[in-house]
Amino acid sequence: MSAPAVTDAETGPLIETGYAKINLALHVRHRAADGYHAIETIFAFAEDGDRLILNDGEGVSLAIEGPFAAGLAGESDNLVTRAADRFLARFGGGGAAFTLEKTLPVASGIGGGSADAAAALRLLCRRGGVAVAEVMDIAAGLGADVPACIASVAQRGTGRGDELMSIAGDTLGGLALLLVNPLKPVSTGAVFKGWDQVDRGALGEGDPLAVALAGRNDLEPPALAIEPEIARVLALLGGQEGVTLARMSGSGATCFALFDGTEARNAAAEAIGVAEPGWWLMASRLR
C-alpha cells in the first residue's frame, strides 16, 4: 500500500493570506456600559489581502513590506507580534520571524490588522499542531473582528462582532467584488462614538445576500461626518452598471460593491481608476 498523500498544508511554506474583511451589513443596536457597541453584522471575506510569512527565528520579529508598509513603520506595536506573543506564552514553540506584505490600506474598515493577527494565529497553529479552536479566546482579546478573521468565511456576528454563527448554504462565494478606498484613514473608535444611538432594528434572517440587501451600515452617517469623501466613493461605486450592492464596510472609509459578473466589475474598476487615480482599488471575489 502506498503512503497516504501529504497535503500542501503539511509540506508547504508557512504562508497565509490576511483576507480583506467586508461587512455586507452592519447594524448597531446599543452602546454598552464599557463603551463597546452591540452589533449585528454579516461578515464576508475577499479572496485577496495581505500576505504573512512565518520562519523560525530568535524571539518574535516582524518585517513589513509592500505598498502600505509605511503606514505601520513608526508603530512599535503590531497586531501580528501581539498575537504571536500571546500564542507563544500559552503554547511555547520557539521564536517566530514574520514578514508581512501589507497590501491592504491601514485603518480602513476592512480589518487589515485583524486579518493579519488571525493569519499569524493560523500560521502558529499550523506550525505547532494546535487546533484553531484553541486560540479563539486569544483572537477575541486582540480585537472584536479577529475571531471572524480566523476562519475568514462568511459568518454572522453579534455581540461586539465576536459571537459568531456560520451561515448555512452560503450563496456569497465567488461573487465579483470591488473595494475602493479614498486613502483617508478613519479611526474605528471615533466612528462608533459618532453613532447617534438610535436603534434602527435587527438584521433579517435567511439568505445572506438578501439579508445584506435589506440591511444597512449604521456606521455610514458618522463615518461620512468624519470623512465626507466617503459620499463620493459611494456615489461613484453605486452608479456603475451591474452593481447589486454598494455600501461602506465596517467603520470605513473603504466601500465595496458586489457585481452581477466579473465583466461589469472590471469595467467599473477601469472607470473609477480613470476618474480617481489617487484612490485605492482592489478587484476580487468573495471567498
Ligand SMILES: C[C@@](CO)(OP(=O)(O)O)[C@H](O)COP(=O)(O)OP(=O)(O)OC[C@H]1O[C@@H](n2ccc(N)nc2=O)[C@H](O)[C@@H]1O
Ligand atoms: C467596525 C468593525 C466592524 O467589523 O470593523 P472595522 O471598521 O474595524 O474594520 C469592528 O466592529 C471593529 O472591530 P475591531 O477593529 O477589531 O475593533 P477593536 O480593535 O476591538 O475596537 C476598536 C474600537 O472600536 C470601538 N468598538 C469596536 C467594536 C464594537 N463592537 N464596538 C465598539 O465600540 C471601541 O471604541 C474600540 O475601542
Ligand SMILES: Nc1ncnc2c1ncn2[C@@H]1O[C@H](COP(=O)(O)OP(=O)(O)O)[C@@H](O)[C@H]1O
Ligand atoms: N498588521 C496591522 N495592520 C494594520 N493595522 C495594524 C496592524 N497592527 C496594528 N495595527 C493598528 O490597528 C489600527 C487599525 O487598523 P486596521 O485593522 O487596518 O483597521 P480597520 O479594521 O478599520 O481596517 C491601525 O491604525 C494600526 O495602528
